[in-house]
Amino acid sequence: DAKTTQPNSMESNEEEPVHLPCNHSTISGTDYIHWYRQLPSQGPEYVIHGLTSNVNNRMASLAIAEDRKSSTLILHRATLRDAAVYYCILRDRGNNNDMRFGAGTRLTVKP
């Protein structure tokens, strides 16, 4: 299975941009890069996903390296409600397309 590596934790100030990195050096050519986040005591929620090109939506932007071995989730203006654990996940095509979670990055947003 292709694995991802993320920093355990990051801090940000409110209203400032946040760049959350993810390394996935063993990614295969057809693996999609998914990002989810989990707020305390809740189930995860979808943030964004992409294959090769950078992606933008109302929640965030996803910047994918040209060699696809890393990606960065960008929150343009962090709010206190963005404090969560952020998971970078690769789809596993070999096992019913299931989604396995790594340790994720715990983002703390300071007022």
Add this chain to the structure above:
Amino acid sequence: GAVVSQHPSRVICKSGTSVKIECRSLDFQATTMFWYRQFPKQSLMLMATSNEGSKATYEQGVEKDKFLINHASLTLSTLTVTSAHPEDSSFYICSARRGGATNEKLFFGSGTQLSVL
């Protein structure tokens, strides 16, 4: 957006009893549902993959006779923790997917906190 409803949100039971957790996709048909378990301060651990109309596929180390999964319809999957013990106390989360493509996102339930006394 698509909604996955999970019930109950919290359950407390005595050791030795069984607990059933329901996961429903409210506005789409879920061909595949996943069940996860999460201990405090840890990540989600995939327990099993459930396809409608067929037997669930369990991850290594997950006892299928203890964690019974039924995916009887395209909108409902249930997880039954049989003969629960204190070590089964955990946060259980389900997720559902509309299709099988690798770019298809998952929708998650809000989780069930199980406490076994």
